[in-house]
Amino acid sequence: AQSVSQHNHHVILSEAASLELGCNYSYGGTVNLFWYVQYPGQHLQLLLKYFSGDPLVKGIKGFEAEFIKSKFSFNLRKPSVQWSDTAEYFCAVNARRNAGNMLTFGGGTRLMVKP
Amino acid sequence: ETGVTQSPTHLIKTRGQQVTLRCSSQSGHNTVSWYQQALGQGPQFIFQYYREEENGRGNFPPRFSGLQFPNYSSELNVNALELDDSALYLCASALNGGGAYEQYFGPGTRLTVT
Numbered sequence: 001a002q003s004v005s006q007h008n009h010h011v012i013l014s015e016a017a018s019l020e021l022g023c024n025y026s027y028g029g030t031v032n033l034f035w036y037v038q039y040p041g042q043h044l045q046l047l048l049k050y051f052s053g054d055p056l057v058k059g060i061k062g063f064e065a066e067f068i069k070s071k072f073s074f075n076l077r078k079p080s081v082q083w084s085d086t087a088e089y090f091c092a093v094n095a096r097r098n099a100g101n102m103l104t105f106g107g108g109t110r111l112m113v114k115p
Numbered sequence: 116e117t118g119v120t121q122s123p124t125h126l127i128k129t130r131g132q133q134v135t136l137r138c139s140s141q142s143g144h145n146t147v148s149w150y151q152q153a154l155g156q157g158p159q160f161i162f163q164y165y166r167e168e169e170n171g172r173g174n175f176p177p178r179f180s181g182l183q184f185p186n187y188s189s190e191l192n193v194n195a196l197e198l199d200d201s202a203l204y205l206c207a208s209a210l211n212g213g214g215a216y217e218q219y220f221g222p223g224t225r226l227t228v229t
Contacts, residue, residue, distance in 0.1 A: 004157075032215045043119075044158075044205065044220040051215040090157050094215075101211070102148065102171055103218065105157030 138206030
């Protein structure tokens with residue numbers, strides 16, 4: 001069975017600091033990878049996705065993520081965070097052969113950006 | 116374009132009761148998935164419906180069941196509610212064209228079982 005680990009449960013940063021959130025998955029086959037964000041009081045929104053091709057993907061709001069197949073990782077980065085980035089971030093994996101294309105989520109990282 | 120909507124927003128039930136949660140998929144989407152998100156955790160996949168048939172199921176007991184209707188809206192039914200069923204239930208819709216696709220989530224239904 002596939003699983004997803006997000007190493008940092010809580011992260012506190014000051015505005016303008018750089019961000020990197022770790023995500024590792026366990027599955028040996030071909031995967032689709034996602035980062036979702038949940039702002040306070042709002043529903044899950046897709047930040048970015050990787051299906052194939054360039055392993056460095058760019059998403060909305062200046063976020064990017066790099067797929068490193070050899071490390072089973074898909075870390076999320078942003079060069080300079082803003083107060084409005086305060087939210088919970090979820091990494092998710094979908095094994096392509098998996099019936100139903102279910103998403104397996106990590107436990108989430110709660111990011112607080114201090115103004 | 117209307118996004119994914121869910122009803123009700125909040126619900127309080129007693130242990131042993133049954134509950135039905137509803138989801139309207141985004142326009143043009145033919146696939147609906149349901150997830151359970153317990154407090155402080157990531158969402159867990161319950162099952163998915165594609166063209167009115169169950170198309171995959173996670174590690175949830177049979178008392179969790181669902182339906183998808185011809186207009187692609189969906190219901191999640193939970194029988195014999197237990198305290199641990201208290202969670203946010205998320206519906207996600209997608210357009211399954213045979214390849215990889217992304218899922219769009221609704222706001223969720225917060226279920227409290229007392």
